[in-house]
Amino acid sequence: MAEETGQIIPLGGRILEEALRQTRAWRDEGLDLKIAINLSAKELSNPRILERIDRILKTYGIAAEALELELTESTLFRYDSQETARFVEGAKSRNFTLTIDDFGTGFSAFSYLHYLPISKIKLDRSFIAAIGDADHEALVGGLVDLGHRLGCRVTGEGVETVEQLRFLTRVGAV
Known part of the structure; x- marks a missing residue:
């Protein structure tokens, strides 16, 4: 609903602010953590999103390298390539880690993986x-290999069993 009404912009800003405030508190307690924040499609298209992130990082004295921005596959590939490239290049130039979240659930455009940092x-x-x-394991193994060959770290979401953890460890997903 927040996405549809446009309220995701102010809501996302408050979430980002609170997440980085908490990160600062944890760091002050000696925990050297990296924080991952999901960005919505509307946030990605906001031309001021990177400046907002810069401001909040500065407010809490957190280095850009400590921030991981997660974008769903469908969000990345939904917008025109210039808008996506502007955001991605701006984020990368700031040393944010960019992650494709929920990879494999949309209409993957594998050629984009080569061009997006x-x-x-x-x-x-x-x-x-x-x-x-066995068929799914072959697919997961292939996706992990593809990610590695493109220079990406690959991780699995929602690991619930020792068998899943062992398999992902064996194929190199972290």
Whole structure:
């Protein structure tokens, strides 16, 4: 609903502010954590989003390298390539880690993976849940290999069993 009404812009700003405020508190307690924030399609298209993130990072004295921005596959590929490229290049020039979240659930445009400076791919939980089935394991293994060959870290979302963890560890997903 927030996305549809445009309220995601102020709501997302408050969430980002609170997440970075908490990160500052944890760091002050000696925990050196990296924080991951999901951005919605509307936030991605906001021309001021990167400046907003810069301002909040500065407010809390947190380095850009400590921030991971997660964008769903459908969000990345929904907008025209110039808008996406502007955001992605701006984020990368600031040293933010860019992650494709829920990878494999949309209409993957693998050629984009080569051109976008993505650091990490998060495989959707539906792939992880199917581990144990040989065909699905072959698919997950292939996606992990593809990600690695493109220079990305690959992780699985929603790991719930030791079998899933062992499989992902064996194929190099972290």
